[in-house]
Amino acid sequence: MFERIIEEAPRFFTYYNLMFVLGAMWRTLLMTLVGCSIGFTVGLGLAVLRRTSAAWLRPARYAAILYVETFRRIPFLVVLFIVLYFIQPIYSGASLLAIATVAVCLMSTAFLSEIIRAGLESVPRQQMESAEVLNFHPGQTLAWVILPQAWKVILPPAVAFVVMFVKDTSLASQLGVVELTYAGKILVNKGFSPLLGFGAILAAYFILSYPLSRLGAHLETRLGTSRNT
Structure with a gap:
């Protein structure tokens, strides 16, 4: 096994393969950051909507609750295929990367x-009573009173969720998106050792996830300390 890896290493560690893996890393990061950034913004709106008590917003509030509770219980792979079969008949030119990002x-x-x-x-x-x-x-209360205190509770698990989704985007390979997991399959199909091909993919996931994990740990420690002081 190790003899094969040593033999294949000069052919594996080439400029073309490096650019190929970096491109897959970029698509993985793009799906995660764009998807989670939009998700955070819309999610903030839904969270605020669910806290309102205005009678005229009751239908929208129930719709928000239904959306959140439904999508939290559907596997991501199922959502990928639902979005694929919904978007393609409407706009056949949509890229698989865009569909996965949605x-x-x-x-x-x-x-x-x-x-x-x-x-x-x-x-x-x-x-809030003060x-x-x-x-x-309500807008001033949210911006000046609630959010400055809530960030301490929101940010650490939110960052942890983003780190988790870096890995979950591997399911987009089932659609044919050339992200990291799919890139590993391509490298192995080209004849390289699975240990070498997927070992490089493992290292790429680590390079993407570790800084985000450290950021989450830093936020948790720093914000946790500020809550206790």
Whole structure:
């Protein structure tokens, strides 16, 4: 086994293979960051909507709850195929990468909305009552009172979720998206040792995930310390 790896190494570690793996890393990172960024923004809106008590927003509030609870219970692979079969008849020119990114948006919106909602609810009720006494309108209360305190609870699990989704994007290979996992299959199909091909993919996932994991740990430590002071 090791003799084969040593024999194949000069052919494997070439400029073309390096660019191929870097391109797959970029697509993996792009799906994760774009999907989770949009998911965080929309999820924040859904979390705020679910906290409203206005009667005229009740249908929208129920729709938000239905969306979040539904997509949190559907496997990501199923969502990928649902998005694929929904978008392709409407716009046949859509790239597989774009379709997979839309699926990431749908999933991350549901999960990040729940994380954000938990963070918003961690703010003591007395803080909001004090804002009402000061005649803050709901937007001011959210921006100046709730969010500054809720970030301490929201950010660490949100970063952990993004790290998890870096790995979950491997399921996009089932659609044919040339992300890291699919790139590993291609390298092995070209005749390279599976240990060599997927070993390089393992290293690429580590390079993407480790800095995000350290960021999450740093935020958890720093924000946890600030909560206790």
